[in-house]
Amino acid sequence: MRGVSRPKVLLTLAGLVGGLLMGAVLTFSLSLHTARGEQVLFTGSSLAHAASGAALSLADVAERSLPSVVNVSTTRTSHANVSPFMMDPMLREFFRHFGRPDPSPRREQSLGSGVIIAADGVVVTNNHVVKDADQIKVTVGGKQDYEATVVGTDPKSDLAVLRLKGARGLKAIHIGNSDKLRLGDMVLAIGNPFGVGQTVTMGIVSAKGRANMGIVDYEDFIQTDAAINPGNSGGALINMSGELVGINTAILSRTGGSQGIGFAIPTNMVNPIVQSLVKRGRVIRGWLGVGIQDVNRELARALKLPTTRGVLVASVEPGSPAQKSGLRRGDLVVRLDGKAVPTSGQLRNMVASAGAKTHVKLEYYREGRLQTIQLTLAELPTRLGMASGQHGQPGQPDVAGGLGVSVESVRSPQARRQYNIPSRLKYGVVVMGVDPRGVAARNGIRSGDVILEVNRATITSVRRFTQMLQAARGDILFLVYRQGATQYMIIDR
Numbered sequence: 001m002r003g004v005s006r007p008k009v010l011l012t013l014a015g016l017v018g019g020l021l022m023g024a025v026l027t028f029s030l031s032l033h034t035a036r037g038e039q040v041l042f043t044g045s046s047l048a049h050a051a052s053g054a055a056l057s058l059a060d061v062a063e064r065s066l067p068s069v070v071n072v073s074t075t076r077t078s079h080a081n082v083s084p085f086m087m088d089p090m091l092r093e094f095f096r097h098f099g100r101p102d103p104s105p106r107r108e109q110s111l112g113s114g115v116i117i118a119a120d121g122v123v124v125t126n127n128h129v130v131k132d133a134d135q136i137k138v139t140v141g142g143k144q145d146y147e148a149t150v151v152g153t154d155p156k157s158d159l160a161v162l163r164l165k166g167a168r169g170l171k172a173i174h175i176g177n178s179d180k181l182r183l184g185d186m187v188l189a190i191g192n193p194f195g196v197g198q199t200v201t202m203g204i205v206s207a208k209g210r211a212n213m214g215i216v217d218y219e220d221f222i223q224t225d226a227a228i229n230p231g232n233s234g235g236a237l238i239n240m241s242g243e244l245v246g247i248n249t250a251i252l253s254r255t256g257g258s259q260g261i262g263f264a265i266p267t268n269m270v271n272p273i274v275q276s277l278v279k280r281g282r283v284i285r286g287w288l289g290v291g292i293q294d295v296n297r298e299l300a301r302a303l304k305l306p307t308t309r310g311v312l313v314a315s316v317e318p319g320s321p322a323q324k325s326g327l328r329r330g331d332l333v334v335r336l337d338g339k340a341v342p343t344s345g346q347l348r349n350m351v352a353s354a355g356a357k358t359h360v361k362l363e364y365y366r367e368g369r370l371q372t373i374q375l376t377l378a379e380l381p382t383r384l385g386m387a388s389g390q391h392g393q394p395g396q397p398d399v400a401g402g403l404g405v406s407v408e409s410v411r412s413p414q415a416r417r418q419y420n421i422p423s424r425l426k427y428g429v430v431v432m433g434v435d436p437r438g439v440a441a442r443n444g445i446r447s448g449d450v451i452l453e454v455n456r457a458t459i460t461s462v463r464r465f466t467q468m469l470q471a472a473r474g475d476i477l478f479l480v481y482r483q484g485a486t487q488y489m490i491i492d493r
Contacts (some may be wrong), residue, residue: 008096036195049066050122057175062188062200064242066174068234070140071192072112072125072148072162074133086330100259113191113235114162115244117175117274120398121146121167124274126249127153127160142198152153152277156217157271160234160248161277169433173236176243176268180420181222188356189248189262201227203262210263211345215250220247228262237264246270285352286360289320290327292344299492300456302477303330306368310334311347314479315362315486318424325375328366329479329486335363351377377386403445403469403491404438405431409462417446425481428452429465443491453479454484 023458096185112129116122123138128137132284137150138430146164153160164170181187185205193199210221222237223386228248237246246264253259276283291314300308312330316323341347363372407429408415414431415421431449434441451459454468455477469476476491 016411021077040124053338054457055370058188058202061238061240062190064239065173065188065190065236065244066198066200066322067141067171068116068244069190070116070123070138070196071112071142071198072114072123072129073137073139073422073447074112074130075135076108076110076132077134101219105304107145111192111195111231112184112233113231113248115234115236116140116172117244119168119172120310121164121170122151122278123148123162123164124247125160126247127158129234130160130162131155136162138162140164140167140170147301148243152281153285154273154277157269157273158216158263159247159265159273159277174242175267175271176239176245176266178222179247181208181239181245181266183207187224188238188246189224189228189232189235189264190238191232191248192231193230193231195231199245200230203227204448205442206261208266209343209346211343213250213252215263217446218269218352219345220269221249221268222266223232224262224264225260226262227258227260228264229258232262244347269349269353274356276355282426284356286354286356287321287380288377289317289486290353291315291317292333292347293333293487294344296490298475298492299477300429302490303488305332306365307332307334309340310344310365311341311344312488316440317365321375321378325373326364327362327364327375330366332365333362334365334370335361337361337478348486352380356380387450402493403440404435405440405445406433407451407462407465408432409411413460419450419452421481425452426458427458428481429459429462439491439493444489445478445491446482448482450481451478452481453477 004078053166069137086104110129112125114123114125114129116448117124130150130153136150138146138148140146146167148162148164150161151161173204183205187203187205189201189203191199203224205222206225207223208360210223211219213221222245224237226237226256228251232248233250235248236244237248239245244267246266246340247270248262248264250260250263251258252263273283292311293314295305295308297308299305299312303312313322313327313329313331313333316329333347335341336350339350341350354377356377358377359374360377361374363370365371410421410425410428410430415432419430421430428450429449431445431447434445434447449463453459454465455472457468459465459468475493478489478491480487
């Protein structure tokens with residue numbers, strides 16, 4: 001210690017202790033947990049897997065999952081822009097003789113991805129990857145090719161199940177619990193982007209429960225910024241335990257390539273659909289028999305609802321499980337089998353996934369009181385009654401309400417024919433025309449809508465409709481029938 005003063009020694013020791021403490025804090029702050037609850041410590045580029053005591057890097061996670069992710073190649077016949085007359089061989093030869101392009105159907109090829117879920121060659125992918133395919137070839141490990149047949153498809157969720165002919169002893173992926181994913185969890189996307197071959201990209205879970213994207217009928221997407229490109233469809237979204245947590249399906253992009261917003265179908269939605277396809281070749285969804293909508297503050301205030309965290313029953317189908325159990329229009333459903341249902345999309349998915357003949361418990365508010373009912377779901381009908389949905393032409397605005405609409409009684413034969421209004425609607429007024437600059441148009445009212453109620457009062461005639469508008473003060477609550485379902489709408493004057 002020669003030549004070093006005592007204060008400097010103390011300062012050096014303090015710095016050393018402080019550095020050790022800082023290192024401990026940093027190590028603790030970088031401690032994460034996998035979907036299984038196993039602790040994972042990030043140290044440089046490696047992962048220390050506390051549960052097994054063995055080092056586990058991103059490369060290890062990818063290596064465990066890669067053998068279960070396959071390339072899917074399809075061939076289909078395209079009849080786009082081909083006249084039916086050009087299907088005649090003599091006409092095709094005539095055009096070829098005179099140097100015209102051959103108008104015969106074209107053979108098109110496309111590439112996608114899939115995931116092995118059973119060792120005997122059961123593969124899950126996207127419906128749009130194999131739709132209308134004449135031939136399907138699946139490549140495992142970049143080497144072994146198999147001819148594949150379609151076990152079943154479900155366009156409503158964009159899922160399909162394939163079986164590889166002659167496959168044995170393949171490595172099936174371990175399926176994880178997508179409900180355990182948290183925002184910020186690290187994930188890997190594995191697939192075959194642009195046909196370049198198997199590729200791994202890394203990102204995080206950016207959001208969960210993405211719905212109303214307009215991609216498919218049933219949506220509950222995981223959003224991730226892991227790069228997903230064309231060709232990744234049907235591939236795997238993997239958590240840090242090497243488990244499948246989603247099937248990569250779509251991207252939101254203005255260029256056609258990845259811009260950091262990709263969507264995957266969560267495994268907890270995939271599982272019951274795949275099981276139904278394997279067992280029956282089709283999906284049997286549960287049906288409650290209600291029209292539902294989300295609730296905002298204005299709607300909650302108008303209907304005197306105790307909360308906006310729930311799903312509003314806007315209509316009840318006659319003879320449905322909901323009607324038989326006593327559920328009514330205006331009830332606010334807040335839980336299904338003890339699970340919160342904050343949005344209509346989530347309730348719809350939960351009911352569908354539960355399946356037909358399933359007993360469920362619904363909790364709902366009616367007139368401010370929380371109530372509970374038990375009911376048995378039915379099977380979702382293949383076709384439900386729908387109105388035409390045509391918009392019609394702008395008409396003369398009404399004078400009394402100042403909303404910019406013209407209406408007729410629902411009993412008018414002309415109105416019924418023009419807008420395909422079902423005979424079961426016995427009351428209300430039909431919107432025959434909408435002033436595009438008026439209040440009604442600004443609030444989403446369309447020609448062909450049937451206004452059933454104004455401020456919870458039943459509309460029995462055009463005169464009654466006019467009277468209710470004249471008496472209304474401030475915002476107006478409409479109950480509107482549109483395209484086979486009813487919904488509440490707030491008209492902001």
